[in-house]
Amino acid sequence: MKTTQPAGGRTRAVIYVRISQDRTGAGLGVDRQREDCEALAERMGWDVLEVYVDNDVSAFSGKLRKDYRRMLADLDEGKATIVIVWHTDRLTRSIVELEEYIELSDRRGIATHTVQAGTVDLATPSGRMTARILGAVARQESEHKGERVARARRQKALKGEWMGGIRPFGWGVPTGEKRKKVDRKTGEEVEVDELDMMQAVPEEAEALRYWTDEILSGGSIRSLVKWCADKGVTTTRGNTVTHQDMRDMLLRPRNAGIAVYRGEEVGRGQWEPIVDEAKYRAVCAILKDPSRTTTPGATPKWLGSLLFRCGRGECPHYVYVTQSGGRQYPSYRCQTGHGGGRRAEVVDQYVEDVIVERLSRDDAHDLLLPTAGDVDVSGLQAEAERIGRRMKDLGGLYGAGQLELGPFTEGMDAARGQLEGVMQQLARAATQDPLVDLVGAPDVRKAWKALELERKRNVLRALVEVTLKTPRQGRMPDGGYFDYEAVQFDWKRGGTSRQ
Structure with a gap:
């Protein structure tokens, strides 16, 4: 002024x-x-x-x-x-x-x-x-x-109290009361709903549970973002759900009843979780896997795009779909551009037929991964609760000034390391095999057709590696021109090979 x-x-x-x-x-x-x-x-x-x-x-x-x-x-x-x-x-x-x-x-x-x-x-x-x-x-x-502010906020986190900020998706039921706040954009005082942040919003909680199960069943962030767009589901600010929004919502510890302070887990919150902790840990393991693609990229339109291997000589690359070269139909071609193409529609249909036939056999159950039967779920959950109580006790002692920062940090680091190991084991029990919805289905073909493309691609990744070898020229024995024998199947489960 x-x-x-x-x-x-x-x-x-x-x-x-x-x-x-x-x-x-x-x-x-x-x-x-x-x-x-x-x-x-x-x-x-x-x-x-x-x-x-x-x-x-x-x-x-x-x-x-x-x-x-x-x-x-x-x-x-x-x-x-x-x-x-x-x-x-x-x-x-x-x-x-x-x-x-x-x-x-x-x-x-x-x-x-x-x-x-x-x-x-x-x-x-x-x-x-x-x-x-x-x-x-x-x-x-x-x-x-x-120091006083930090200690007070840590104590709130350890008690599971809401620390403020933007309302997280899934939480905050209106209490029926109003409170006044200043709108930072206009500077005017406005009335807003008072929210109970310890209570889950029913429809949002149901969405979180559905998203969690979809990821555990092989679904993708991309498919869930599309689901939100189709259903009209938005963020708590009313914005369109983006790839990053979806990832953040799935990875929020609060969903599993876990209290967090400065980005670190500090114990159990004082609210009922929306998502089972084992499922939450499994989702974290999947989404944080370094080998997982973290950029949304273009949506695949073909079953084998960048999944089928090129089989020309010793070529190590994958194939993708293109219509280049004046072709009238989409074709699989190597990323390097060498060699001819294979008609994508015919290749995909043949691969799907082979997968459906394999999953329809009497011994298809042998293809499933071991279930949670080899994991002592109840024992691991009890151990996780003991570690959680120990973390809560450490936090209480620190909050009361009876424990110095050094011993508190060492104790919490050790407990977090133990808890991470336990939760990785629980994650094994919660993760669902991509094949589970197909094996044993009354009509495997019908169940396969009902899957979204991304789910089909997950089955392909888990079950078999397909290589497109150099096809023979001319008319084939069946009277057609497509060389089915040039499509090689190397099964990752069941010890079966088909060429």
């Missing part, structure tokens, strides 16, 4: 005001500081050239204070000889910044006056010593405040 230039001979002053937390967004804290500083300038007969304002910015956090830096630049250019602040701790709580300010004040002959602490004479050794002592005290206050 600027004022008129001072009359000739009058003392030139500037005001700096700052508040580190503006809960309402109304700027009332800086307004009060400015009024008090302006009153001091009027009593002293100084002309205020400009008011520099940093609202909701901490001097201790290290974040850039734009108006503070602008004020220093103006002072260095000789704009004013007086700086007015409400208190020295509004000016700086950083020792480095204080020394910079002292050097500038000494070099440019700048005097600092405060409403609360009087004049700070930085031109004398005693004045600089006073400023440094006040700065050290202010820094200690900031550190203690930060």
Whole structure:
């Protein structure tokens, strides 16, 4: 905020005001500081050239204070000889910044006056010593405040209390009561619904459970994003669900009743989980697998695109579908572009027929992966609960000040490592074999056709590797021109090979 230039001979002053937390967004804290500083300038007969304002910015956090830096630049250019602040701790709580300010004040002959602490004479050794002592005290206050806030937030997390922020998908049932808040865009006070963040929103919880089961059954993030678009499901802000949104919602520990502080799990929350913890761990294992493709990319339209191998000589590459070269139909061609193409529609149909025939045999159950029978689920769950209680006890001792940070961190790290191992075992029991919906189905072909393409591709990945060898030329024994024998099947399960 600027004022008129001072009359000739009058003392030139500037005001700096700052508040580190503006809960309402109304700027009332800086307004009060400015009024008090302006009153001091009027009593002293100084002309205020400009008011520099940093609202909701901490001097201790290290974040850039734009108006503070602008004020220093103006002072260095000789704009004013007086700086007015409400208190020295509004000016700086950083020792480095204080020394910079002292050097500038000494070099440019700048005097600092405060409403609360009087004049700070930085031109004398005693004045600089006073400023440094006040700065050290202010820094200690900031550190203690930060420690108190961090401890309180950790205690809330350990108790499973909501830490604030954007409403997470699945949580927050309206209580019927209203509360007032300031709209940061308009600055106006509005009424919003009070939410019970310990309660799940039924329809959103059902969606989370469905998404979890789909991922465990071989579904993809892409297919779930499409499902949301088809069903009109949006984020809690009303935006279209993106690939990253879906991933974030599936990986949120809160869904499984797990409390988190600063990105780390700290124990069980005080709410009923939406998703079984073993299923949640399994989804995390799937989505965080380094070998999994993490970019959405183009949606595949063919069963074997980048899954079928090129079998020409020793070529190690995969094939994709193209209509290049003036062909009238889509064809599988090697990524390197060498050799001819194989008609994609005929290849896909043949591969599907072979897979359906294999899964229709009497011994198809032998293809399924071992079930949870080889995992002691109840024993692992009991062990996970014991580790969780230990983590909660450690948090309680730390929150009460009975345990130092070092032992607390070591204990939590060890417990988290043990819990991760247990949950990986539980994840095995929760992950569903892609073949499970087909093996034993009354009509395997009908069940296969009912699957989305991505689910079919997951079955293909799990069951067999298909290689397109160089086909023979001319008419085949069946009277057609498609060389079925050039499609090679190397089965990953069952020890069967077919060429």
